[in-house]
Amino acid sequence: MKSNRNKTAWFFLTGPLVLYLGWVIGPSLYTVYLSLTKYDGLSSPEFIGLKNFYRLFQDPVFITSLVNNIKWLLSFLVIPVVLGLVLALLLNNQIKGNKLFKAAIYSPMILSPIVIGLLWGWIYEPAGGLLNSTLSVIGLNYLTRGWLSDPEVVLYAIIAAAVWRHVGYVMILFLAGLKTIPLVVIEAARVDGASGWKKFWHIILPMLRPATVIVFVVTIIQSFRAFDMVNSMTEGGPFNSSNVLANLMYIEAFKNYRMGYGGSIAVILFLLMFAFIVFYLKQIMKNEVD
Amino acid sequence: MGELAIFSKKQIGNAILFVLLLSFVIVWLLPVGGAILTALRSMDDLIANGFWSKPEVLTFDNFRESWSTGMVGRYLFNSFIVTIPALIGTLFLSALSGFVLAHYRFKGNIFIYLTFVGGMLIPYQILMIPVFQLSNFLNIYNTYWGLVMIHMVFQMGFCTFFLRNFMRTIPVELAEAARIDGCSEFRIFWQIYLPLSKPALAAVGTLEFTWIFNDYLWALVLIRNDSLKPVTAGLASLRGQFISSWTILVAGSLLASIPTLLVFIFLQRYFIEGLTMGSGK
Structure with a gap:
């Protein structure tokens, strides 16, 4: 009876598992293999060991992209997380218009990154765009520039657009975390001023730990996945100054037909995320045991 | 005081x-x-x-110009043609695997569960080349099917994770009682677990709709013809077509956002539930 039931279980799992092997597991492993080859997508892959990886670390474009990913990660760990937490704390009460404020703040999340890329592309447009127009109107003419053509600022211009999309997500996660804390505790911290800060630091923040962990994992994974906005706003330019690993991989594999080399970038990206994925899986295992 | x-x-x-x-x-x-x-x-x-x-x-x-000359109307249509079957497919398959992982105890259960969870976190780049080749091999490159398949399968990671955790909260006694009455295993899934999981399906379905609808990367990799592009890749083409005619480009982007905006307005509750339930467990 019991073993019959197990057979049924495996029978039900067959379809989903075969598909998952075909489109997710298999491809991941195959990319690891491709990263050890020279491959143009047409002739068969030629095994070259770790050569692609040696070459990567001598490739200035790869280094720039890697550094940009790190800048992206650090900006994401600070700005959306702090802003999201502050907004969550401010909106975790019955203030007038509370629901509308929340909806407004997380509404950018439903827009596709491409739409955001286009809208912000327009904001950054040198001639007549919203940002330069605004700077001119308020007399800060000297700050106007081609935001997406200046290698000094382009990366941060794109990150700003991505932050705009991410803050709402962080806020929602913190709001969910705050719901588990009794309102009295929070109220007390807010009314008390100076000692309120201490209460926040010593009582509320530790109670928010589970939410914080999720926020960090989600934020880290999102920042390594950065692709859509970079690809659609600048394609990594000018002169790769806004390139990130995900976009570099796409360009190498699908524009330059260097699929082995592209594969090795994908593997690096995976390795960078690996520690966080394992950390997340461990958290999940812990929940299982509890 | x-x-x-x-x-x-x-x-x-x-x-x-x-x-x-x-x-x-x-x-x-x-x-x-x-x-x-x-x-x-x-x-x-x-x-x-x-x-x-x-x-x-x-x-x-x-708006008129981007809708007709810019083909935003056509692109939106393509997005629906891809999103709806992919969404239904992924919900069905994930409900099934979620049910199995929540309900049956067998060797390998946790391993399969962790595989699904791990799979949802990997970078898409590690799948791009092989999925491109697989789609070519199966003759579904540059068709709606290529996109439907990758979305349907990739999203199973998150959906299975989500639905499995929800289904764990359904008391086993319900299934035991049904079994005594001679109910088949599939009917236990179809007539007990699936109806009871409606709130979770609504939450994860709402979330997945916007995710699949907003995808750009796979459209870029798996579709070549403009006439088949979903609206995200379509907007990128629009960008090439109307280079700096920002008024048309912005109008097109606004039109492209209407479907997800409607989802947001009417299904906001499920959307938020999906985000918090999915990551909080």
Whole structure:
């Protein structure tokens, strides 16, 4: 009876598992293999060991992209997380218009990154765009520039657009975390001023730990996945100054037909995320045991 | 301190907070408000007078132009053709695997579960080349099917994770009782677990709709013909077509966002539930 039931279980799992092997597991492993080859997508892959990886670390474009990913990660760990937490704390009460404020703040999340890329592309447009127009109107003419053509600022211009999309997500996660804390505790911290800060630091923040962990994992994974906005706003330019690993991989594999080399970038990206994925899986295992 | 003092202090505090938040939200939504105003104006007017000038004329021409000449109408249609079957497919398959992983105890259960969870976190780049080749091999490259398959299968990771955790909260006794009455295993899934999981299906379905609908990367890799592109890749083509005609581009982006905006307005509760339930467990 019991073993019959197990057979049924495996029978039900067959379809989903075969598909998952075909489109997710298999491809991941195959990319690891491709990263050890020279491959143009047409002739068969030629095994070259770790050569692609040696070459990567001598490739200035790869280094720039890697550094940009790190800048992206650090900006994401600070700005959306702090802003999201502050907004969550401010909106975790019955203030007038509370629901509308929340909806407004997380509404950018439903827009596709491409739409955001286009809208912000327009904001950054040198001639007549919203940002330069605004700077001119308020007399800060000297700050106007081609935001997406200046290698000094382009990366941060794109990150700003991505932050705009991410803050709402962080806020929602913190709001969910705050719901588990009794309102009295929070109220007390807010009314008390100076000692309120201490209460926040010593009582509320530790109670928010589970939410914080999720926020960090989600934020880290999102920042390594950065692709859509970079690809659609600048394609990594000018002169790769806004390139990130995900976009570099796409360009190498699908524009330059260097699929082995592209594969090795994908593997690096995976390795960078690996520690966080394992950390997340461990958290999940812990929940299982509890 | 008297009660009155606290009350008024709180009231003043709330009033200040309200004003602060209101100003913040106005600035926050400026990109969207600015986009709407831009889409209603002419490009010449904007270039000549800047954004903060009084519009010379307000017109819907930009929307019309992007919808027909820019093919945004066609692109939106393509997005639905891809999103709906992928969504139904992934919900069905994930409900099934979620049910198995939640309900049956067998060797390998946790391993398979962790595989699904791990799979949802990997970078897409590690799948790109092989999935491109697989689609070519199966003759579904540059077809709707290529996109449907990758979305349906990749999203199983998150959906299975989500539905499995929800289904764990359904008491086993329900299934045991049904079994005594001679109910088949599939009917236990179909007539007990699936109906009871409706709230979870609504939450994860809403979330997945916007994710699949908003995908750009796979459309870029798996579709070549403009006439088959979903609206995200379509907007990138639009960008090439109307290079700096920002009024048309912005109008097109706004039109492209209507479906997810409607989802957001009407299914907001499920959307939020999906995000918090999915990551909180």
